[in-house]
Amino acid sequence: MYIGIDLGGTNIAAGLVDEKGNIVIKDSTPTLRSRTFQEIIKDMGVLVSGIMESSGWSMDEIKGIGIGIPGVCDNSKGTVVFANNLGWVNVPISHELEKYVNKPIYIDNDANVAGLAEYMLGAGRGYNSSITLTIGTGLGSGIILDGRVYPGSHGVGGELGHFIFDINGPQCNCGNKGCWEQYVSATALSTMAQGAVGQKGGSLMLELAGGKVERIDAKVVVDAARKGDWVAIEVFDRFIYYLAMGIISIINIFDPEAIIIGGGVSKAGEFLLEPLKKKVEEHIFYNQLGWADIKLAQLGNDAGIIGAAMIAKG
Amino acid sequence: MYIGIDLGGTNIAAGLVDEKGNIVIKDSTPTLRSRTFQEIIKDMGVLVSGIMESSGWSMDEIKGIGIGIPGVCDNSKGTVVFANNLGWVNVPISHELEKYVNKPIYIDNDANVAGLAEYMLGAGRGYNSSITLTIGTGLGSGIILDGRVYPGSHGVGGELGHFIFDINGPQCNCGNKGCWEQYVSATALSTMAQGAVGQKGGSLMLELAGGKVERIDAKVVVDAARKGDWVAIEVFDRFIYYLAMGIISIINIFDPEAIIIGGGVSKAGEFLLEPLKKKVEEHIFYNQLGWADIKLAQLGNDAGIIGAAMIAKG
Numbered sequence: 001m002y003i004g005i006d007l008g009g010t011n012i013a014a015g016l017v018d019e020k021g022n023i024v025i026k027d028s029t030p031t032l033r034s035r036t037f038q039e040i041i042k043d044m045g046v047l048v049s050g051i052m053e054s055s056g057w058s059m060d061e062i063k064g065i066g067i068g069i070p071g072v073c074d075n076s077k078g079t080v081v082f083a084n085n086l087g088w089v090n091v092p093i094s095h096e097l098e099k100y101v102n103k104p105i106y107i108d109n110d111a112n113v114a115g116l117a118e119y120m121l122g123a124g125r126g127y128n129s130s131i132t133l134t135i136g137t138g139l140g141s142g143i144i145l146d147g148r149v150y151p152g153s154h155g156v157g158g159e160l161g162h163f164i165f166d167i168n169g170p171q172c173n174c175g176n177k178g179c180w181e182q183y184v185s186a187t188a189l190s191t192m193a194q195g196a197v198g199q200k201g202g203s204l205m206l207e208l209a210g211g212k213v214e215r216i217d218a219k220v221v222v223d224a225a226r227k228g229d230w231v232a233i234e235v236f237d238r239f240i241y242y243l244a245m246g247i248i249s250i251i252n253i254f255d256p257e258a259i260i261i262g263g264g265v266s267k268a269g270e271f272l273l274e275p276l277k278k279k280v281e282e283h284i285f286y287n288q289l290g291w292a293d294i295k296l297a298q299l300g301n302d303a304g305i306i307g308a309a310m311i312a313k314g
Numbered sequence: 315m316y317i318g319i320d321l322g323g324t325n326i327a328a329g330l331v332d333e334k335g336n337i338v339i340k341d342s343t344p345t346l347r348s349r350t351f352q353e354i355i356k357d358m359g360v361l362v363s364g365i366m367e368s369s370g371w372s373m374d375e376i377k378g379i380g381i382g383i384p385g386v387c388d389n390s391k392g393t394v395v396f397a398n399n400l401g402w403v404n405v406p407i408s409h410e411l412e413k414y415v416n417k418p419i420y421i422d423n424d425a426n427v428a429g430l431a432e433y434m435l436g437a438g439r440g441y442n443s444s445i446t447l448t449i450g451t452g453l454g455s456g457i458i459l460d461g462r463v464y465p466g467s468h469g470v471g472g473e474l475g476h477f478i479f480d481i482n483g484p485q486c487n488c489g490n491k492g493c494w495e496q497y498v499s500a501t502a503l504s505t506m507a508q509g510a511v512g513q514k515g516g517s518l519m520l521e522l523a524g525g526k527v528e529r530i531d532a533k534v535v536v537d538a539a540r541k542g543d544w545v546a547i548e549v550f551d552r553f554i555y556y557l558a559m560g561i562i563s564i565i566n567i568f569d570p571e572a573i574i575i576g577g578g579v580s581k582a583g584e585f586l587l588e589p590l591k592k593k594v595e596e597h598i599f600y601n602q603l604g605w606a607d608i609k610l611a612q613l614g615n616d617a618g619i620i621g622a623a624m625i626a627k628g
Contacts, residue, residue, distance in 0.1 A: 072600060072603070074603070081602060081603060082600065082602070128467070129467055145459070145464075150459075151569075152568065152569025152570075153442070153443055153569050153570055153571045153606070154569050154603040154604045154605060155569070155603055156565075156566075156569050156600050156603055156605070157565070157566070157567060157568050157569025157570075158567070158569070159566040159567065159599075160566075160567060162563070162566040162599060163477060163563035163564075163566055163567055164479055164559050164560065164562070164563045165478055165479070165481055166480055166481045166482065166492075167479055167480045167483075167497070167556065167559060168480065168482070169481075174599040174600075175597065175599055176559070176562065176597055176599065178480075183481070242481065245478050245481060245490070246478065248478070248490065249476070249477035249478045250477075251470075251471070252470075252471070252473040252474075252476040252477055253471060253472070253473065253474060253477055253567065254466065254471050255465075255466025255467050255468050255469070255470050255471025255472070256466075256467055256471075257467045283489065283490055285473075285476060285488040285489055285490065286386060286396065286470050286488075288395060288396065289386070289388070289395060289468040289469055289470055290468045291468060291470070292467070
């Protein structure tokens, strides 16, 4: 058995996971990220203890603990090098957690971990290479090549959200301009929608957001577009175009067997997937030899726990 | 011994290459690309025979022939699927060449082949992963991961020239808009320079091009910039900025150990490399864990022959 921990900016989720990647039991606790890392990591220990107690399994049966980190980490040192969302720099997470749980600890980026989970147990099963895009607040990516998470040489690769997609585009929090993430994320979708409503006025989106422009989020856009609101449809079409053109870039770069769409925005389901596949087909450069299957992620929020457990399995 | 053939739009170059990748003897012949593929491939056979005769080696000592193709190819079928420059679609190159040379034939994309040569014998020696950018008429790329050419799943990956770099950018011949190649290639550099001279007038570039704007090519830009012509300097700076931002994208995607700059534009040498490295350092997102070494290619035009021979070595 393994324990997988999904460390997020809002919640810490953890689960007891069997060899096959099934979650036996899971639980979560608020991150309360303004606290010191010592306090947060202590709560991770408490969470794990609680899960083990309720599970009826003994700690002796746990072979290892994996943690998905919302940032850059160095597994060899057990250190979170940088996690913007948590305000962490060089946090010795493994060392700190060992105070509470005496097990081997493995860490990796959360998007890598989610990509691994989809590859092993979700939409990526049966493919030798897959790239999972987690479209949430930001745009994360987990690259699986030859059946393994592609780590890069310095542990900082696989950031598909940060290739330059518009050299003259808006400022990104990475310091550069026009990163793909600025066009494809829940944040980008809501920003586009808020702008469109501000410009064009009257839209169902405003109504669904209780009359407050700043409350128009990705879900509101999708809901309004489904109901035929033309401003929302236009915004969502544009979003799909940006997603498609980035996916074509990924195909031209990696030519993977599968591209998997996860994260909050993927909850739009077929309403997103169908026009997306059409748009990719329309714009792809070279189609004679075929290209990646484009699919929706299957594991939802559990991908974080399952993938983290799988890195502990190794 | 192996034979490496570098099939280009202008010339066919071939060489006899030893196990270690040294060229023993080489020769070339014009492609005359308006001819049928049968005629062109026959000339490849004649070229190989001529080289063998002058070399003093016997055909029995040749273990295989490798060919670098300016396009997409399917090695398993020995077919050039698509080569824009030659106007080839589904050309059975291996089958056709076997009429003249009875040896195992291997084919791969020319930029992959050049990347392999640099990895094995040039600027990429000692690195486990490297990406070679061949900046010529277009922008080719050869991706080496874990010591092997990264092939993609459908044989069409590794086209770094065709990730979207400017979603609102100029038309690319791949059908999409704003591919990186539209900003980083000898063609792009000369187009920028011609535009700048058209707008700003008086530049040493015009003089070096014999007074004809349309004769301003990449070499003219570099020569004029070296001599302090401010219009040329501005254009070359902009080119370097585009190259740097694309390299940062590659680092964020692949995080390779080395990035190697080859092709005609790389002849600018340190005049290109030094400001390029500075620009990358200035704009890189995450620098604490280090990033790829950026180097000039070392094999020049021979990379095509050597790399082709190396794919025959396998």
